[in-house]
Amino acid sequence: MKKTAITYGTFDLFHYGHLRLFQRIKEFSDYLIVAVSTDEFNQLKGKKTIIPFENRIEIVKNIRYVDKVIAEESWDQKLNDIKNYNVNFLVMGDDWKGKFDELNNYCEVIYLPRTDGISSSLLKNSLSGFRNLDISSINSALEILQQIRNQLS
Ligand code: CTP
Secondary structure, eight states, X not given: OOOEEEEEEOOTTOOHHHHHHHHHHHHHOSEEEEEXXXXXXXXXXXXXXXXXXXXXXXXXXXXXXXXXXEEEOOGGGHHHHHHHTTOSEEEEEGGGTTTTGGGGGTSEEEEEOOOTTOOHHHHHHHHHHHHTOOHHHXXXXXXXXXXXXXXXX
């Protein structure tokens, strides 16, 4: 019988950890539904994204492992989604371990290990690092690069 999985997340600055999550879910399920958090829901969670909801959901929808996308608008929609879409597996990264165990009464809750070394926050931090560079530090970096170039030539 066809097995349906669902997963939830913001998926800002879509990265390899997100891709690996979908890939691994598709190893044990046939149909993957991804619920992408809306900008309003993120605001409620205290999360500010770089990429707006319409773009984030469009990106996720076009990943080949994903069969359907829906909006995640509240914490408590999971049970409805599980019932509406006849979900067999609710899958989350293990940063959520234990948080959704009560839903085991309705489907199998699985926490997969996160992929090491990458996250949207990490990407955001490196971007803001660049944004905060002032013109004089950019100039000194250019000067150092020029010196290296001179030494090499
Ligand atoms: N995820 C993962 N491996 C990563 C990053 C995320 O498996 N390296 C999983 C999370 O566990 C979650 C889903 O991807 O189930 C969506 O996570 P999301 O919060 O959108 O991504 P993060 O990169 O964790 O974002 P942030 O840094 O803002 O928490």
